[in-house]
Amino acid sequence: MIEARDRQLLEHIQLGLPVCSRPYAEIGQLCDMPETEVIERLTRLKQQGLIKRMGVIVKHRQLGYRANAMIVWNVPDNLIKQLGGHISRFSFVTLCYQRPKQPEWPYNLYCMIHGKDKSTVLSQLEQLIDACGLSGFDQEILFSNRCFKQRGAIYQRAAHADVRATLVAQQPETAHIVGD
């Protein structure tokens, strides 16, 4: 797991890097850490993969990407890593996960495609199915409709009053994908 100081830093920075000349110094002030330590810790967290990426988080819907499909397949467990790895290589795929099957839900492989419209997404899906050899597996496509709430994955502690207060005050976003 992650050490306490890293966690404290991530709790502050995940709410957004300030747009100002010395943003890491500002984050440092919030968690009582010098600017150099903030930068060193973030660099290491990125190398370790605890930060998957660091950068601008775009809102797809506002930028014209209005169609979002979650596609699920029922594939044999022994093929899932290989298929997941293959699916992930397509630039239009924005997430790819394994999840457990449930009695009412026999699917274990998930991917997400964001596109400008449904027909684009469907043709990208067709391309994906052909290239990855997914046509023989049970599949469902779930397009998103209304967005009730969306914001970045914000990790919080149950008893972290300050962070919670900030979170509640945050505007829900309308489209942004993160690892769930």
Place this chain on the structure above:
Amino acid sequence: MLTTLHKQLLNDYQHNFPLSARPYQDIADALDVTEADVLSALTELNDNNFISRIGPVIPPNHIGVSALVAMSVPEQQLQTVADKISAYPEVNHNYEREHRFNLWFVVIASDTEHLCTVIDAIEQETSYKAMQLPMLDDFFIDLGFKLDLNND
């Protein structure tokens, strides 16, 4: 209207954002503009709701735990149930999808016990069954998303 600078910031800095004392100055140098240009362009993108923030994407289940949850809710009650669920600070995505399971949300909590407490509370409050689909493996290497902004 998106300027060239807006488009560059949207597409080229979704990953590998500079980890240096003056990151916006570094971006400005790379794009041959001033730091002030970069700061104001990012503020505009933010004000126009085109970006949610600049920050880290943390892989699931490294800090805290999360689960995707699906519910099947009658259409006429969907908005009410969705609003109840969105009110939980632990819920960060909440979408309608076109399916019998029509409500999909993600719960993030500090640990498994906290996660179960939240999901139990949601089931109690809404009286609908929550189908839990925690992530078992993540195959995706997140390098951001290539936006085609040519028609804007």
